[in-house]
Amino acid sequence: MDGVDCPRHPASTLLVGREADLELVRSFLDDSVVRGAALLLTGEAGVGKSALLDAVADSAEGRGVRVLRAAGVQFEADISYAGLNQLLLPLFGSFQDLDPLHRDALSVAVGIGEGPPPDRLLTSTAVLLLLRAAARSRLLLVVDDLPWLDRATTAVLGFVARRLVGSNVGLLTASRSGADSFFESGGLTEYRLRPLDEQSSAALLSQVHPGVSPAVRRRIVAEARGNPLALVELPEALTDRQRVSLTAVPAVLPLTQRLRAVFASRVAALPAAARELLLLAALEATGDLATVEAAATGRATLADLGPAERDRLVSLSPDARSLSFRHPLIGAAVVHHASLAECRRAHRALAEVLRDKPERRAWHLGEAAAGPDEDVAALLEEAARHRSRRGDALGAVTALTRAAGLSPAAADKSRRLAEAAYIGADAGGELEDASRLLAGARLADAAGRESLHAAAASAFLLINKDGDIETAHRLLVGAIEEGDHGWEAGNDALIEALHTLLLLCWYGGEPRLWHPLLRALDRLRPEPPELLWVCARTFGDPARTGPAALPRLERLLASVGTDPTRVVRAGTASVYPDRLPDTRAASWRLVEQGRSGSAPVRRHLGALMHLALDHFHLGRWDEAARLAAEGVALCETHDYGFYAWYFQYVQAIVSAVRGDTASSTALTQRIIRWSAPRGAHGARFFACHARALAALGGGDFETAYRYGAELSAPGTLAPYVPHALWGALDLVEAAVRTGRDAEAAAHVAAMRASAMGALSPRLRLLVRAAEALVTPGRPGADLFALALAEDRPERWPFDHARVRLLQGERLRRLRATSEARAELSAALEVFEGLGATPWAARAAAELRAGGQNGAAAAKPGRVALTAQEREVATLAARGLTNKQIAERLLLSHRTVGTHLYQIYPKLGITSRAALRDALDANDTT
Structure with missing residues (x-):
């Protein structure tokens, strides 16, 4: 039968994706068994018609419907009424209920009676009478593989199908689309079962x-x-x-015996010339008939395709320029039917006519080769480079693997396998494959020196398994410094190794890891490639070296193109200068290609990383979270465990700004647990930033200060920790709130002395806001106003709203009430629009403290104080000093001050004297 009713697989598995089809057929037949009707199920061979018939039959029997079944069998197709015998076998005992004329005719037809062959109409009427009599309760006929039923049976079924109206009998039949059949289906309902999505x-x-x-x-x-x-x-x-x-x-997938029975038998019946053309078309793969015809010169012409067209194996475009197989497995069946010698001859013929298509020509020459051939191996290696530049990582790996197989010299074989392993690990998304290729490279030339590609592949494999950054870094630096490459900037293997080393340095988060990379960049001749140079300066220590690279980054972004590797690396260079919006369109294109399977997995992940960060800064937090979740799932699917932390960081900061501290903390704990044993301190710094941000929103300034200081010690922007730029304002605010004025001032001085403000308008906003925080009085308020004068605040809505909140707090304390309300109201509106719940609560509390009523200030109602805040407020209301409260609660006096700083705006008061009344009022609300 056509279907997939294979005994080794449960029916529930084989009906995956067929829920809607099954429901439609069931609902139709539920009606049909009441009023009588027939449904013809059609579809291509193997599409699952038999499995669907089985499921419908089982469902009907489960509801008490009697089911009679039959299926066409090829060797019985010439036996009259063989199908009817099969269908009516359970009713043989009921023949006695018919009148003698119809009973005898039917008995002879199905082979259990003797006499001359009965009249077709008489037999058909007898069957209809028998079924109606048997259907006092409901009855369902299920007939599979109509094309293989004998002609006599199909005639009877056609007669019966058109006379079921008003009976309790339903008929469900199945037939392969396009197959010849004696069954007359005119007037019957037909349902086409389509391929799975x-x-x-x-x-x-x-x-x-x-x-x-x-x-x-x-x-x-x-x-x-x-x-x-x-x-x-x-x-x-x-x-x-x-x-x-x-x-x-293999390029053409092999077929099982069952698939050969479905597809190959039709190919075998074709004339030799037609099979020749189909073989060329299957191996050529693009469907270009001009190429196929040229390769078949002297052996076949396009006119020889007639039998294949008539048998619906292929279809030709209206202009007869292209050919497509009705199903791709027909092409596989054609190749299976051909001998190895015939396949090689076809590949050579195609290579001959594809001299102007070097990549395709190289592939065909490789498939035609019967033994080692360095010339063909070199052509395949060059083709692999072209494929890699186009983003076809797996195509490049396949070409290099084939080139290695044709390499006469062990060193060349090893080198090509190592490059295939590197591409597979860096871009392809198949780490197990890369590991096997790397092992093959080492086996091929055990006595040779390991190549740069092998070292880079080893580094990727190490960090994605249980290895650590330090070991991967040491391995790669050793290969770079000991390699025989002459420090030529045009050496692709060297440049790829340096790009890999750059990422390892960043993951490691320690300045000493960068020194070998910087030395290598200085030694490159005539000069480092621009993309590598820009990445090193904007992604390594941008607070010191970033601005000098901005003009070159501008040129790179203007010509980023479509090469997936270049798109992702340009995005990497754009992260800290806040230029990710310039790569947005190219990154989205890469993500869509990745989702469709046409882009390398690692590049898909890189684009997702950059888009998630971009959307976070834009305030599109739902989209940022969705992109991060997609990235986590992709890492799990492809075993890229090392990169999952980056997406977990995005999830953590989204949770942090929304006030979901528990989720944010859980995510950062996961990052830290994973990164610590691997020496991935860069990941730990990201976790620190998320934790500090969550603590700030919740008013836990002591915790915010601790994590901010871990990210970058007060008074310095940690070298080669670029994320210190993003946490700088957090640290300054936490220091001010906890009374660490000297530390706050020192950090602001470090921010001003760095190149941070020159990198982007957003970072300049943060620098000026931090400076305003440590500048008392009205001069500080003026600095806040200067910071907020930066154009296009919609590009960074959360950062602008934060600064507006800080400005509003300052103005309220300066008793500039109307100005304060304007800033706080604007901040509240943005925070509420973003869903930044804790920040909106801070803004609303400040508005209430300033005496504003109405929706903008939010109705206070009962304020929720933490247990510790309640204790501190109660003791302060009794008149205890901060020091006395600290001694009693075993806290530092700074922590007590922080709590009171948060309690006042929550309760809508401005002084310690108002605490008692505010607490009483809150308790009775």
């Missing part, structure tokens, strides 16, 4: 073959094109290694 295809394949690697799974999903039988069967034809390694999978 991509999501359902992936789910089915994952359930039936969970051990298949993600890359191989995507390849099978693409080849199966929604056909459940192909999804179930194709992995069965692969070896264990092929199931987990995309590079080991």
